[in-house]
Amino acid sequence: MPTPTTPQEACFEAGIKFGSLYHQFAGTPVSPSSARSLATAMEEAIENQPHCTDVSVAVDEVALAEAIEDGGADYTELTGRFLEVELAIEYEGVRAVAGMELVDGYPLMTLRRVEHPDD
Amino acid sequence: MPTPTTPQEACFEAGIKFGSLYHQFAGTPVSPSSARSLATAMEEAIENQPHCTDVSVAVDEVALAEAIEDGGADYTELTGRFLEVELAIEYEGVRAVAGMELVDGYPLMTLRRVEHPDD
Amino acid sequence: MPTPTTPQEACFEAGIKFGSLYHQFAGTPVSPSSARSLATAMEEAIENQPHCTDVSVAVDEVALAEAIEDGGADYTELTGRFLEVELAIEYEGVRAVAGMELVDGYPLMTLRRVEHPDD
Amino acid sequence: MPTPTTPQEACFEAGIKFGSLYHQFAGTPVSPSSARSLATAMEEAIENQPHCTDVSVAVDEVALAEAIEDGGADYTELTGRFLEVELAIEYEGVRAVAGMELVDGYPLMTLRRVEHPDD
Numbered sequence: 001m002p003t004p005t006t007p008q009e010a011c012f013e014a015g016i017k018f019g020s021l022y023h024q025f026a027g028t029p030v031s032p033s034s035a036r037s038l039a040t041a042m043e044e045a046i047e048n049q050p051h052c053t054d055v056s057v058a059v060d061e062v063a064l065a066e067a068i069e070d071g072g073a074d075y076t077e078l079t080g081r082f083l084e085v086e087l088a089i090e091y092e093g094v095r096a097v098a099g100m101e102l103v104d105g106y107p108l109m110t111l112r113r114v115e116h117p118d119d
Numbered sequence: 120m121p122t123p124t125t126p127q128e129a130c131f132e133a134g135i136k137f138g139s140l141y142h143q144f145a146g147t148p149v150s151p152s153s154a155r156s157l158a159t160a161m162e163e164a165i166e167n168q169p170h171c172t173d174v175s176v177a178v179d180e181v182a183l184a185e186a187i188e189d190g191g192a193d194y195t196e197l198t199g200r201f202l203e204v205e206l207a208i209e210y211e212g213v214r215a216v217a218g219m220e221l222v223d224g225y226p227l228m229t230l231r232r233v234e235h236p237d238d
Numbered sequence: 239m240p241t242p243t244t245p246q247e248a249c250f251e252a253g254i255k256f257g258s259l260y261h262q263f264a265g266t267p268v269s270p271s272s273a274r275s276l277a278t279a280m281e282e283a284i285e286n287q288p289h290c291t292d293v294s295v296a297v298d299e300v301a302l303a304e305a306i307e308d309g310g311a312d313y314t315e316l317t318g319r320f321l322e323v324e325l326a327i328e329y330e331g332v333r334a335v336a337g338m339e340l341v342d343g344y345p346l347m348t349l350r351r352v353e354h355p356d357d
Numbered sequence: 358m359p360t361p362t363t364p365q366e367a368c369f370e371a372g373i374k375f376g377s378l379y380h381q382f383a384g385t386p387v388s389p390s391s392a393r394s395l396a397t398a399m400e401e402a403i404e405n406q407p408h409c410t411d412v413s414v415a416v417d418e419v420a421l422a423e424a425i426e427d428g429g430a431d432y433t434e435l436t437g438r439f440l441e442v443e444l445a446i447e448y449e450g451v452r453a454v455a456g457m458e459l460v461d462g463y464p465l466m467t468l469r470r471v472e473h474p475d476d
Contacts, residue, residue, distance in 0.1 A: 002232040002233055002234045003232070003233075004130065004230040004231075004232070004233050005233075007127055008126060008127055008130040008215075008230060008233055009130070009230050011123065011127040011128070011130040011131040011134065012130040012131065012133055012134040012137075012215075012217065012228075012230040013134060014131055014134060015130065015131040015132060015133060015134020015135040015136075015137070015138065016134040016135075016137050016138040016228060017134075017138060018131075018134070018135050018138060019134065019135040019136060019137060019138025019139035019140070019141075019142065020138035020139075020141065020142045020267070021138075022138075022139065022142075022384075023138065023139045023141075023142040023143040023384055024142040024263075024265060024266055025262075026383070026384035026434065027262060027379075027380055027383035027384045027436075028262055028279075028283050029258070029283050029284065029286040029287050030283065030286065031286050033282070034279075034282035034283055034285070034286055037275070037278045037279045037282045037283075038279045038282070038283060040275045040278075040279065041266075041272075041275045041276045041278065041279030041280075042279075044271070044272035044275045044276070045266050045267050045268065045272055045275075045276060046267065047272070048267040048268065048269050048272055048312065048313035049267050049313070050311065050312075071463065072461060072462075072463045073288065073463070074286065074288075075286035075287070077383065077436065079384075079434065096127075096131075098131065104429060105429075106428065106429045106430070109131075109135060111123040111127060111128055111131040112123075113121040113122070113123070114121055114122075114123050114124075114127055115121045139386070141265075142265055143382075143384060143385055144381075145264070145265035145315065146260075146261055146264035146265045146317075146381060147381055147398075147402050148377070148402050148403065148405040148406050149402065149405065150405050152401070153398075153401035153402055153404070153405055156394070156397045156398045156401045156402075157398045157401070157402060159394045159397075159398065160385075160391075160394045160395045160397065160398030160399075161398075163390070163391035163394045163395070164385050164386050164387065164391055164394075164395060165386065166391070167386040167387065167388050167391055167431065167432035168386050168432070169430065169431075190344065191342060191343070191344045192344070192407065193405065193407075194405035194406070196264065196317065198265075198315065223310060224310070225309065225310045225311070240470040240471055240472045241470070241471075242368065242468040242469075242470070242471050243471075245365060246364060246365055246368040246453075246468060246471055247368070247468055249361065249365040249366070249368040249369040249372065250368040250369065250371055250372040250375075250453075250455065250466075250468040251372060252369055252372060253368065253369040253370060253371060253372020253373040253374075253375070253376065254372040254373075254375050254376040254466060255372075255376060256369075256372070256373050256376060257372065257373040257374060257375060257376025257377035257378070257379075257380065258376035258377075258379065258380045259376070260376075260377065260380075261376065261377045261379075261380040261381040262380040334365075334369075336369065347369075347373060349361040349365060349366055349369040350361075351359040351360070351361070352359055352360075352361050352362075352365055353359045
């Protein structure tokens with residue numbers, strides 16, 4: 001039966017938040033000294049979205065410093081390889097947790113856990 | 120058991136594409152004469168993303184023309200109330216279809232169908 | 239003679255920073271409680287860009303609260319009518335200051351002052 | 358005297374368009390097969406903005422193909438090193454032309470010509 005279940009809808013919501021976070025902020029000029037304010041703004045912005053209870057964003061300041069040293073400027077542009085993110089959705093009793101981390105040098109978004117009452 | 124199922128992962132992928140599409144392109148300067156090239160670019164850009172087989176974007180040129188008439192310029196900025204979107208994900212044998220349309224004047228993203236072999 | 243002057247280049251730099259600030263962050267989910275972290279991140283992000291010495295961003299939390307009350311959600315998307323911005327460029331001895339504010343309900347970016355030694 | 362001149366204002370407008378173009382579209386998923394529709398959408402979107410008469414965007418499909426081959430996916434994200442851009446502003450009789458191209462591997466935006474009646 002193709003009608004989506006509540007857990008599937010919770011997972012869809014988790015995906016929306018991840019795509020939003022990434023594509024809203026990718027390309028932002030960032031340096032080690034501005035990394036923290038950007039991470040905080042990303043967390044608080046996405047937590048505004050429906051059903052999103054927690055967002056945690058860490059910017060890898062070491063990777064950032066290395067990329068800046070390799071480049072020709074005092075800053076770089078935010079991209080997934082500088083980010084570690086975890087976020088949680090609560091949707092009609094279901095909790096979905098998703099994260100992003102580097103796998104073989106590339107940022108991968110994955111659904112980590114889907115917890116619901118009838119499990 | 121909290122380990123995500125394949126259909127749940129497909130729904131997560133559908134959400135990622137929707138959030139990406141929306142937050143990459145929201146804010147783009149748009150007018151009735153440029154609406155079509157923007158819609159095409161949005162479709163082709165998001166179809167690049169993993170597991171995304173079809174994206175269909177329509178920009179409501181009538182709503183666009185009205186917003187421009189109300190405003191003080193010859194264009195406006197792209198936002199969800201000008202868009203109708205449907206996209207499909209194929210992920211390990213599961214097909215998830217999601218869409219966005221106006222509900223009570225506000226754009227709502229919904230998971231429409233999740234089709235998989237063991238249904 | 240069409241070769242740009244140093245003051246003209248400083249004005250070009252000021253424009254780049256304004257367009258960057260606006261189109262990087264327009265569309266961000268925002269509410270009165272997240273407005274401050276977003277404003278800080280915008281300031282620190284754009285101050286990374288070359289020749290940009292000061293950026294000051296204020297989000298109009300009253301206008302934000304009104305827009306949210308009119309809408310159907312607990313947040314809205316950042317757009318120019320919620321913003322007051324001023325930024326300064328120092329470029330080869332020239333200082334250019336530009337700002338954005340509402341004029342007849344629409345956000346207008348203007349070059350405010352161009353100060354240079356040979357004035 | 359710090360009041361901006363008309364040519365300086367034209368240069369400010371040129372900068373705004375450049376920053377807009379870059380930060381609106383940076384991060385868009387792109388591949389050789391979608392590069393053309395993205396370039397067209399970028400041109401038509403920015404030509405909507407006030408005083409902007411021509412925008413020409415070329416995406417370097419060879420550089421794109423190389424970046425994709427180096428990476429782990431079938432696409433990459435748009436960034437300045439794949440772009441060549443030129444745009445023109447006509448503002449109260451002044452024509453300002455600006456461009457972006459790679460200099461030592463990094464994208465540089467420069468003001469190319471400022472033409473006005475009293476030259």
